[in-house]
Amino acid sequence: VILYDASESGNCYKVRLLCALLGLRLERRAVSVTDRSDRAAILGHLNPALRVPVLILADGRPLAESNAILLFLAEGTPFLPEDRYQRALVAQWLFFEQYQHEPNIAVARFWRHHPDQAGTARERQTRVAAGHAALDAMEAWLTTHRYLVAERHTVADIALYAYTHVAGEGGFDLGRYPAVTAWLDRVRGHDGHIPIDA
Amino acid sequence: VILYDASESGNCYKVRLLCALLGLRLERRAVSVTDRSDRAAILGHLNPALRVPVLILADGRPLAESNAILLFLAEGTPFLPEDRYQRALVAQWLFFEQYQHEPNIAVARFWRHHPDQAGTARERQTRVAAGHAALDAMEAWLTTHRYLVAERHTVADIALYAYTHVAGEGGFDLGRYPAVTAWLDRVRGHDGHIPIDA
Numbered sequence: 001v002i003l004y005d006a007s008e009s010g011n012c013y014k015v016r017l018l019c020a021l022l023g024l025r026l027e028r029r030a031v032s033v034t035d036r037s038d039r040a041a042i043l044g045h046l047n048p049a050l051r052v053p054v055l056i057l058a059d060g061r062p063l064a065e066s067n068a069i070l071l072f073l074a075e076g077t078p079f080l081p082e083d084r085y086q087r088a089l090v091a092q093w094l095f096f097e098q099y100q101h102e103p104n105i106a107v108a109r110f111w112r113h114h115p116d117q118a119g120t121a122r123e124r125q126t127r128v129a130a131g132h133a134a135l136d137a138m139e140a141w142l143t144t145h146r147y148l149v150a151e152r153h154t155v156a157d158i159a160l161y162a163y164t165h166v167a168g169e170g171g172f173d174l175g176r177y178p179a180v181t182a183w184l185d186r187v188r189g190h191d192g193h194i195p196i197d198a
Numbered sequence: 199v200i201l202y203d204a205s206e207s208g209n210c211y212k213v214r215l216l217c218a219l220l221g222l223r224l225e226r227r228a229v230s231v232t233d234r235s236d237r238a239a240i241l242g243h244l245n246p247a248l249r250v251p252v253l254i255l256a257d258g259r260p261l262a263e264s265n266a267i268l269l270f271l272a273e274g275t276p277f278l279p280e281d282r283y284q285r286a287l288v289a290q291w292l293f294f295e296q297y298q299h300e301p302n303i304a305v306a307r308f309w310r311h312h313p314d315q316a317g318t319a320r321e322r323q324t325r326v327a328a329g330h331a332a333l334d335a336m337e338a339w340l341t342t343h344r345y346l347v348a349e350r351h352t353v354a355d356i357a358l359y360a361y362t363h364v365a366g367e368g369g370f371d372l373g374r375y376p377a378v379t380a381w382l383d384r385v386r387g388h389d390g391h392i393p394i395d396a
Contacts, residue, residue, distance in 0.1 A: 048335040049294050061283060065297075068289035075282060084273060085259060091266035091289075096247050099263075099296045123321070137246040 001026055002056040004043065006033045008113065010106055010162035011066035012053040013196045018073055018158050021192040034114055066162075067094040070155040079155050089149045093156035096137070097163075104131035106163045108170035128171060135167070135177050142179035146186065153190055161187045166196065199224055200254040202241065204231045206311065208304055208360035209264035210251040211394045216271055216356050219390040232312055264360075265292040268353040277353050287347045291354035294335070295361075302329035304361045306368035326369060333365070333375050340377040344384065351388055359385045364394065 001019075005012045005028040019026050031042060031052045039050040046054045047064035055063045055072075063069055071094070074080035081087050104127045111118035111127075118124070138160065141148065148156040165184050167174055174181055187193070199217075203210045203226040217224050229240060229250045237248040244252045245262035253261045253270075261267055269292070272278035279285050302325045309316035309325075316322070336358065339346065346354040363382050365372055372379055385391070 048339045049298055049332075050335075051298075057283075063283070063286050063290060065290040065293035067293050068286050071289050072282065072286035084270065085255075085261070088261050088266050088270035091269050092261060092263040095263035095265050095293070095296050098293055099301070100247055100249075103297070103301065120320070122318070134247075137248075141246045 001058060002029060003027070004029050004031050004046070004052050004054040004056075006031050006052050007197065009033055009052060010166065010196065011051075011102070014066045014159055014162045015053050015055065015069050015073075016198070017162070017194060018070055018079065018155060020194040020198070021079065021158075021190065022073065022077060023192070024073070033110075034117065067098060067155075067159055070094070070159060074155045079153065079158070081150050081154065083150070086150045090154050090156045093148045094159050096134075097159045100130065100137070101134040101160065102163055104128070104134060105167050105170055105172060108172070109163070109166060110170075112170055131167070131170065131172055135164070135172065135174075135180060138164070138183075139177045139179050142183045147183070153187065157183075157187050162196070199256060200227060201225070202227050202229050202244070202250050202252040202254075204229050204250050205395065207231055207250060208364065208394065209249075209300070212264045212357055212360045213251050213253065213267050213271075214396070215360070215392060216268055216277065216353060218392040218396070219277065219356075219388065220271065220275060221390070222271070231308075232315065265296060265353075265357055268292070268357060272353045277351065277356070279348050279352065281348075284348045288352050288354045291346045292357050294332075295357045298328065298335070299332040299358065300361055302326070302332060303365050303368055303370060306370070307361070307364060310368055329365070329368065329370055333362070333370065333372075333378060336362070336381075337375045337377050340381045345381070351385065355381075355385050360394070 003015055003026045016026065043050050043054060046062040049064060051064065053066055053069060055069050063072060080090060108127045108131055111124060147153055148160060161184065164180060201213055201224045214224065241248050241252060244260040247262060249262065251264050251267060253267050261270055278288060306325045306329055309322060345351055346358060359382065362378060
């Protein structure tokens with residue numbers, strides 16, 4: 001199994017983390033997140049959206065979108081509930097992550113790491129406010145839940161962990177979110193957990 | 199089954215369209231998309247992200263995120279493939295929709311319908327360019343495929359149809375996308391199809 005990968009990308013880290021927890025080996029192929037000029041040549045036939053991660057299955061078929069890859073790999077494992085409603089709640093958090101969390105928290109972090117590609121001050125302000133709203137939603141939920149779904153570690157936690165645990169790099173103050181902070185500790189305490197720079 | 203709904207929202211329309219195709223009856227409860235002051239009171243206990251649609255199952259349990267609702271309702275029907283890889287490709291397009299398509303095409307449309315809530319000219323320019331990139335990705339794929347996944351009508355098509363067919367209202371010229379236009383005609387030609395204003 002091959003992963004088209006970028007080491008600093010939380011989206012790619014999600015896949016690396018789940019594979020580590022499942023004991024699956026990945027062959028990583030690095031793709032740049034700053035120079036995108038070769039994206040069409042490398043990824044054009046694998047993912048029409050030209051984003052990483054892209055997973056190449058053993059039979060050569062490609063699969064893109066980090067959260068679709070998580071759902072695919074987790075099927076039949078403890079990281080995806082069997083129950084239909086609980087699986088739907090996992091999907092609910094995965095879509096929340098890609099719509100309200102990643103575009104704000106990951107982008108604010110990317111802009112800090114790569115100031116030459118950053119948006120305007122107003123654009124940053126908009127992303128930071130929306131990122132705080134996403135963290136508020138997580139904090140409200142995690143105040144009364146140990147994990148996002150089914151009170152156990154699922155791919156919903158893996159997906160949200162990826163950019164939440166590095167939110168400080170985007171200028172977010174996690175000290176304001178005690179329930180989120182305690183949940184981050186629970187997630188990273190699981191056997192087989194690896195850091196983003198592993 | 200109750201749907202917290204907004205008539206002009208493509209995200210809500212996705213759920214209404216799938217239910218029409220499946221012959222499921224919905225009781226619709228209207229939520230405003232412009233005055234959001236009552237969101238916490240109406241949706242706070244149903245969806246921490248405070249977005250519509252939210253589906254309330256017959257037993258009272260809530261489910262949010264339009265594409266999570268589609269996956270839930272489509273399970274075991276012809277609108278979601280049985281095959282694990284094909285299901286993963288459906289999820290891939292659903293995440294593409296929420297990350298690269300909806301935030302650009304739906305938001306550009308919303309800003310045109312509600313100029314008092316619109317972003318700046320530069321923000322509009324960014325969304326329009328990214329929306330065209332999303333339509334380019336669809337055009338490339340649909341040039342060689344009749345439907346997004348498995349050559350048949352699935353929830354991937356329903357999700358992408360919702361905002362693509364009204365992209366003109368956001369200022370996008372669908373005349374530049376002949377494969378997308380032909381696919382829109384195929385999707386709306388299915389028995390049980392309903393329009394967004396039904």
